[in-house]
Structures are given as structure tokens and as C-alpha cells.
Amino acid sequence: MSLRNKVLILATALVVLAGVGIASVLHASSRADRKNQVQAGGPPVSAGQVSLAPDAGRRIVFRNMAWGPHRDELATVPAGDPSGPRTASGVKCLRFYAAGGTGVCLRAERGTVQTTYRAVVLDAHLKERAHYDVPGIPTRARVSPSGKLAAWTVFVGGDSYAGTNFSTRTAILDTHTGQLTKTLEDFTIERDGKTYHASDVNFWGVTFASDDRHFYATMATSGKTYLIRGDLETRRVTTLRTNLECPSLSPDGTRLAFKKRVPGLPSDAPWRLYVLDLTTMHETPLAEPRSVDDQLVWQDDKTVTYSLPGDYGADLYTLPADGTGKPHRLLTAGLAPAYLG
Numbered sequence: 001m002s003l004r005n006k007v008l009i010l011a012t013a014l015v016v017l018a019g020v021g022i023a024s025v026l027h028a029s030s031r032a033d034r035k036n037q038v039q040a041g042g043p044p045v046s047a048g049q050v051s052l053a054p055d056a057g058r059r060i061v062f063r064n065m066a067w068g069p070h071r072d073e074l075a076t077v078p079a080g081d082p083s084g085p086r087t088a089s090g091v092k093c094l095r096f097y098a099a100g101g102t103g104v105c106l107r108a109e110r111g112t113v114q115t116t117y118r119a120v121v122l123d124a125h126l127k128e129r130a131h132y133d134v135p136g137i138p139t140r141a142r143v144s145p146s147g148k149l150a151a152w153t154v155f156v157g158g159d160s161y162a163g164t165n166f167s168t169r170t171a172i173l174d175t176h177t178g179q180l181t182k183t184l185e186d187f188t189i190e191r192d193g194k195t196y197h198a199s200d201v202n203f204w205g206v207t208f209a210s211d212d213r214h215f216y217a218t219m220a221t222s223g224k225t226y227l228i229r230g231d232l233e234t235r236r237v238t239t240l241r242t243n244l245e246c247p248s249l250s251p252d253g254t255r256l257a258f259k260k261r262v263p264g265l266p267s268d269a270p271w272r273l274y275v276l277d278l279t280t281m282h283e284t285p286l287a288e289p290r291s292v293d294d295q296l297v298w299q300d301d302k303t304v305t306y307s308l309p310g311d312y313g314a315d316l317y318t319l320p321a322d323g324t325g326k327p328h329r330l331l332t333a334g335l336a337p338a339y340l341g
Contacts, residue, residue: 042066042312042333043086050076050089052098053124058341061103063093065312066333074105074126079299079339082316082331091126095138097297098122098338100147102175106138106154119152121175132180135169140246140295141336144208148176149232151206151215161204161245161293162268170203170217172232184217187230190238198222203237205246205295206230209253216247216256227256227276241281245271246295248304250321254278257286257296257304257321265291273306275321284323297337307335 043066050061060082064075070088074096077086093105094117103122108115117138121129136154139161143150150173158166172181184203189196198221206217213233219226227244230237247256255278259271269291275284286304296304304321307314312333319327 042068043083043331045070045075045086045088047090048087050074050087050091050126051124052103052122052126052340053101054341056341058339060331060337060339061096061098062316062331062337063096063335064088064333065310065314065335067312074103075334077331079341089126091122093120093336095141095152096336096338097141097143098147098340099143099145102143102147102150103338104141104143104150104152106134106141106152117154119150119171119173121150121173129175130178132171132173134171139168140170140205142206142208142295143338144212145210145251146212148174148212149208149215150175151208153204153206162270166202168202168204170206172206172215181232181235184230184237186235188234188236189219189228190236191226192239196221203228207247207249207256207295209249216249218245218247225261227258241276244276247276248296248298250298250301252301255321257298259292259294259296273304273319275304275323286319286321286323287325288317288319288327290327297339299339305330305337305339 045066058079059076060079061076064070064073072092073088074091075086075088077084093107095106101124105120109118117134118131119134120131123129134154136156138154140153153168153170156167156169170184200221202220204218206215208215215230217228219228224242225245226239227241228237228239244258247258256276260274261270262272271291273286273288273292292306294306296306299305303318305318307316314335315332316330316334317327318330
């Protein structure tokens, strides 16, 4: 082969390689542009200071689900402008709740071999006060109105409430003394006026009364779910009624918002929302036609907030608590809200 032909072959190969390289760059650029368009279409998020202090103005603190560098961080918006620009804290949580200047953040600790989980108690400046290893995937978190008590639930078997093949572990912490109840399964159970024992008991979805002693939660056993009322001093829980999950106590302490399994609905979407009057024990169905797998949060004594799947993973909705009205999307790309101030 002549020197001229060798030069031509080499030149041709270089042109082909250059074309491949340019095509790769253009493809990567196109993908980046599409991703940036998705990010640009979401709510604006910027880094800043986030406070849990009760006197810092009426606002919502929640897990930001918008794509970008602040995804999964605790973020805040004014309660009066929930769709406005978000301030992100840099603190990442899978589940979160706050009240009385205290927060509880359930987070993943990602190691080189496996992922573990931790419950972190936060002060009003989002600084860690204490942390506790938890034995499974975080699913629920609550703080008492005063900030004195915190509770969390994790899956230790399974990863969904929709079926029956799951196991949970629920703990309650006194954030002032550090006393930790690792599992509510250690409490005495009273069912139908009699002490009850069973190996299949599970608890989840704690909500606290304002006295820092009593609480409500869900108990499951023998294929049924129960609303229970608990007493931290006597370490006793009492069943109140069946078929009630993830209760949330209203700010005035008179009602519980909850999800309820309704016969005839699909097995993977079995719930509808209700409110229970604790004086009359009358249930009111709420005007949400979709299945909601969440522990509701009260915006005030008249309105509840909850999450549903959305383009970014989850969106937050509000709904009147008296059965009237219709769902309203509060904000996109958000989860685990707490109303503060």
C-alpha cells in the first residue's frame, strides 16, 4: 500500500471518530437540556436559612421533591404563598415532622455495603440534638405540640401498608429526658375490656394529644386494624374502634383525620379519607375520591393536608375537614409537611 493511500485511510478514520464524538456530545447535551427543562418547570429552590422556631412566622416546612441539587432537603415556604420560591436547608430527610421548636428527621445513612436508617432529633436551627438507629425503612414521624415527644414508625418487614405481609416498629422518645420507648409492643394492650396478647401485633401512625401523655395510633392484629388510645404513664393502650389507620389529631383535640379501607376498592389502593368526632364517634367521609396512603396533617381546625403521587414523586393537597368542597393542590414536589408559627 502506498504512503498516499495510508494517509487517506488515516484521515478517513479521524473524520469518522470526530463525527462519533460530536454526536455523543450533542446527545448528552440534549439529555441535559431536557433535564434542565424539567428542573426549570418545577418550583424554584435556593439555599438559605430554615427555622423550626414557633415565632418565625406562619410557614410550611417539608421535604422538597423538586429535581436539582436540593432534592430531599427540608425546605420552607410561607403558608400564604405555598407555590412561591422555596428556601432549602441542606438537611436531607425521608420523613419529617416538627412542632414546638423540635423536629424529627428520618434519614438514610448510605454506606459502601448497605443503607441503614436513623432518627435524628433537630433543634429549632436544624442542628442535631440526638440520633437513634432505627431497624427499617422510615414511614411515619410525629412530634407533640409542645415539642417534648417524638414518634417514628419504620417497616421492618415489607414496604407498604396496602397488603398484609408487613411488619412495623414504632418508637416514642421523650426529647427532654432522652427516655426512649423502642417499641409500643412492650405496652399492655386492652381490647374489648380484656388484656390482649398476640405475636402478630403491629403499631404505626402515632399522633399526640396536647398533654404530653396520651396519644392515638393504629394497631393491627389478626387481620384487623384498630384505633388505639395510649397512655405513656401507665404504658397501656386501649382499642376504641376497628378499621382506622394513621390517625391525626386536630389542633383543638376534638377530631381525628384518618384513612379507612373501603370494601370493593382495589387491593393496592384501598383507602378513603374520613374524620372521626371523638365526642360522638361519628365518621364523616371527606371529598377526596382517590386512595390516599398518608398520615394527614392539619393545616388548622378546618383543613387537612396530605400527599399523593405526582410528577416529582409527590405533591401536597388540602381538603376541608367537614366533608364539603374538593381537593386543592397546595404545592408540587413536596412531602411530609409541618405547619409552623
